[in-house]
Amino acid sequence: xxxxxxxxxxxxxxxxxxxxxxxxxxxxxxxxxxxxxxxxxxxxxxxxxxxxxxxxxxxxxxxxxxxxxxxxxxxxxxxxxxxxxxxxxxxxxxxxxxxxxxxxxxxxxxxxxxxxxxxxxxxxxxxxxxxxxxxxxxxxxxxxxxxxxxxxxxxxxxxxxxxxxxxxxxxxxxxxxxxxxxxxxxxxxxxxxxxxxxxxxxxxxxxxxxxxxxxxxxxxxxxxxxxxxxxxxxxxxxxxxxxxxxxxxxxxxxxxxxxxxxxxxxxxxxxxxxxxxxxxxxxxxxxxxxxxxxxxxxxxxxxxxxxxxxxxxxxxxxxxxxxxxxxxxxxxxxxxxxxxxxxxxxxxxxxxxxxxxxxxxxxxxxxxxxxxxxxxxxxxx
Amino acid sequence: xxxxxxxxxxxxxxxxxxxxxxxxxxxxxxxxxxxxxxxxxxxxxxxxxxxxxxxxxxxxxxxxxxxxxxxxxxxxxxxxxxxxxxxxxxxxxxxxxxxxxxxxxxxxxxxxxxxxxxxxxxxxxxxxxxxxxxxxxxxxxxxxxxxxxxxxxxxxxxxxxxxxxxxxxxxxxxxxxxxxxxxxxxxxxxxxxxxxxxxxxxxxxxxxxxxxxxxxxxxxxxxxxxxxxxxxxxxxxxxxxxxxxxxxxxxxxxxxxxxxxxxxxxxxxxxxxxxxxxxxxxxxxxxxxxxxxxxxxxxxxxxxxxxxxxxxxxxxxxxxxxxxxxxxxxxxxxxxxxxxxxxxxxxxxxxxxxxxxxxxxxxxxxxxxxxxxxxxxxxxxxxxxxxxxxxxxxxxxxxxxxxxxxxxxxxxxxxxxxxxxxxxxxxxxxxxxxxxxxxxxxxxxxxx
Numbered sequence: 001x002x003x004x005x006x007x008x009x010x011x012x013x014x015x016x017x018x019x020x021x022x023x024x025x026x027x028x029x030x031x032x033x034x035x036x037x038x039x040x041x042x043x044x045x046x047x048x049x050x051x052x053x054x055x056x057x058x059x060x061x062x063x064x065x066x067x068x069x070x071x072x073x074x075x076x077x078x079x080x081x082x083x084x085x086x087x088x089x090x091x092x093x094x095x096x097x098x099x100x101x102x103x104x105x106x107x108x109x110x111x112x113x114x115x116x117x118x119x120x121x122x123x124x125x126x127x128x129x130x131x132x133x134x135x136x137x138x139x140x141x142x143x144x145x146x147x148x149x150x151x152x153x154x155x156x157x158x159x160x161x162x163x164x165x166x167x168x169x170x171x172x173x174x175x176x177x178x179x180x181x182x183x184x185x186x187x188x189x190x191x192x193x194x195x196x197x198x199x200x201x202x203x204x205x206x207x208x209x210x211x212x213x214x215x216x217x218x219x220x221x222x223x224x225x226x227x228x229x230x231x232x233x234x235x236x237x238x239x240x241x242x243x244x245x246x247x248x249x250x251x252x253x254x255x256x257x258x259x260x261x262x263x264x265x266x267x268x269x270x271x272x273x274x275x276x277x278x279x280x281x282x283x284x285x286x287x288x289x290x291x292x293x294x295x296x297x298x299x300x301x302x303x304x305x306x307x308x309x310x311x312x313x314x315x316x317x318x319x320x321x322x323x324x325x326x327x328x329x330x331x332x333x334x335x336x337x338x339x340x341x342x343x344x345x346x347x348x349x350x351x352x353x354x355x356x357x358x359x360x361x362x363x364x365x366x367x368x369x370x371x372x373x374x375x376x377x378x379x380x381x
Numbered sequence: 382x383x384x385x386x387x388x389x390x391x392x393x394x395x396x397x398x399x400x401x402x403x404x405x406x407x408x409x410x411x412x413x414x415x416x417x418x419x420x421x422x423x424x425x426x427x428x429x430x431x432x433x434x435x436x437x438x439x440x441x442x443x444x445x446x447x448x449x450x451x452x453x454x455x456x457x458x459x460x461x462x463x464x465x466x467x468x469x470x471x472x473x474x475x476x477x478x479x480x481x482x483x484x485x486x487x488x489x490x491x492x493x494x495x496x497x498x499x500x501x502x503x504x505x506x507x508x509x510x511x512x513x514x515x516x517x518x519x520x521x522x523x524x525x526x527x528x529x530x531x532x533x534x535x536x537x538x539x540x541x542x543x544x545x546x547x548x549x550x551x552x553x554x555x556x557x558x559x560x561x562x563x564x565x566x567x568x569x570x571x572x573x574x575x576x577x578x579x580x581x582x583x584x585x586x587x588x589x590x591x592x593x594x595x596x597x598x599x600x601x602x603x604x605x606x607x608x609x610x611x612x613x614x615x616x617x618x619x620x621x622x623x624x625x626x627x628x629x630x631x632x633x634x635x636x637x638x639x640x641x642x643x644x645x646x647x648x649x650x651x652x653x654x655x656x657x658x659x660x661x662x663x664x665x666x667x668x669x670x671x672x673x674x675x676x677x678x679x680x681x682x683x684x685x686x687x688x689x690x691x692x693x694x695x696x697x698x699x700x701x702x703x704x705x706x707x708x709x710x711x712x713x714x715x716x717x718x719x720x721x722x723x724x725x726x727x728x729x730x731x732x733x734x735x736x737x738x739x740x741x742x743x744x745x746x747x748x749x750x751x752x753x754x755x756x757x758x759x760x761x762x763x764x765x766x767x768x769x770x771x772x773x774x775x776x777x778x779x780x781x782x783x784x785x786x787x788x789x790x791x792x793x794x795x796x797x798x799x800x801x802x803x804x805x806x807x808x809x810x811x812x813x814x815x816x817x818x819x820x821x822x823x824x825x826x827x828x829x
Contacts, residue, residue, distance in 0.1 A: 125520025130572035338529035
């Protein structure tokens, strides 16, 4: 079997292949949306978590009759694939309360796509002590539902082993990002996106092995990316496709760090092991997963609020020696769009030029976006 | 009735609908009164809170004598006065895209302009929104802008903000056993309500009077009851009060709940509707079709469309949106006012759950079907507000499920809540004309 980046490419081109093989071998595959789904619990039940994604190149064929065009285009694409039978290999699906769009999609998916198992994980928006307690109780309900579906009890030891496995995965991904700190980086943003997509489509044990192989291969590279004047960070919403990233990198920039759903967002933190693993998962997902859907209380003035919410982005920018930022927000993503003026103000206040792009899914004319990106890169110099 | 058609002929400046009940006609004065109360509070240096409707925290604010400004209401008012565009454009200029909730962008644009001017934007409807001392958002499952809007507004107000976490079980695709989750959902709601009390005590330097809160909760429950009973009277034929009145008569219930004024309002509304029913006074003289306004926010700049329906013989005896709370029993051993509020919230989102579980699988459709039967409905109208994903995604699904259980005609109009640029009046009228023909055929078919 091919290893490293060649295997990543293989999975990226046909990402459901491995899940279908596992299903044929008797495993149950649980599709899920969004970084807020606690995959540790699914895996602890000996089920295979499989990230649901869209297809940026496939026009909407079925979803228009079910889901309004004012809904998030990414979730519409995911649903469209499901309506066309593209997710028939899933045994079940899990959606977390991330945003209004996913809440609505859960209803439609459950009604129209008949998987054996379905569950909605409710996630609080706030970080109060009551929210942590509630979320822990909700995860207990989730665990119970998985136990009923799988016909087996999930023990504390199994949960902790699963936490270890995913913490290892997060550490490996983090390790890969470190290889992008040097100039030029050893790994491109395009390659990183493919790796993340591959990891999210593969059982954790195999994905970790794959990551180890990729790290070894990339570390051994004598020539990574070409040196370019712009070192960019891309922040914003989910994009599981390389088209935009590739265009940016072909336009004269190296994308060296990101804050994206199919990027660093699900990996830049870990879950603590404890005697109460569900409480640990609840606390980590709620507190550490940086997404505008979670409200963080302002500590005082507006400037302090910006620092509190976006300080980690500036840390990224410093660590990875970034000289420009692209804020990529999919149309109809309300939570990110409400934050956009604040993010721009904060980063520009730190001396970082910011280009805001309103994305769509499927991606519209990439040529039009390219003109804007090129103009931005010229400005950065 | 002549007034209605005269109003329609007055030209495009007319945005609000001609109302039938005298009680509804008083609402505009009440809205002005709420704005005036805020202006006076500001002049006295008293605290003011930005408030979202249907956030289930009103009783706390009343018990703590906190003057409120309903920010969604203000955006609707700006739309009705055709004075929203300057605020929407300003928000767009500030970087908030046009597809965002236009209640929010109208409010953000207003806040941005007020900050820039250092005073109220000139000629702002009802004297403008007063500057908030605190902003009270809610992290609910119904609307992300309920916390993102005020978080964004902090750049213009710098006002302390509190987000109250209120979650309900997923009410759409019904498969969970409520008995297994109810206790921790209610406990969470109760604790978050307590968190709001703590926040307000700290910010306002006032202590909650818990006896007073209990009285307010009682008053709210009594008010909800009389409001519900008044609307039950609308089952009569001819319909005594239509939706164009209801989008006004919701104001005390959604912006001034927990007050004697709200209770008295609904008592009077009850009496007036009762009088109309007893004397056979309908909204229009020749009522041909009875329609249900589904789960849709109205186009506030174009409420006159209800009169257009009436010109074709169609009335709306009932609506799903802005409906009073449905009656339910709080367990007798629950006496803590915060817990009573938590139960009210929980029931509000799970009321139709178990019925839906056994039938359509969709609580909204379950409610539609009940209303169609109880109010003798001939057609259903929905309005898709292009900037509101909260309520207006899922409508196609509601229609699809409804069609599985009923052959009733359904119309889906397109527009927005605030932004008139998303609305085409001529196309809307064409759609309504065609729909009424379908309703007519459906009704004749039913009768034969």
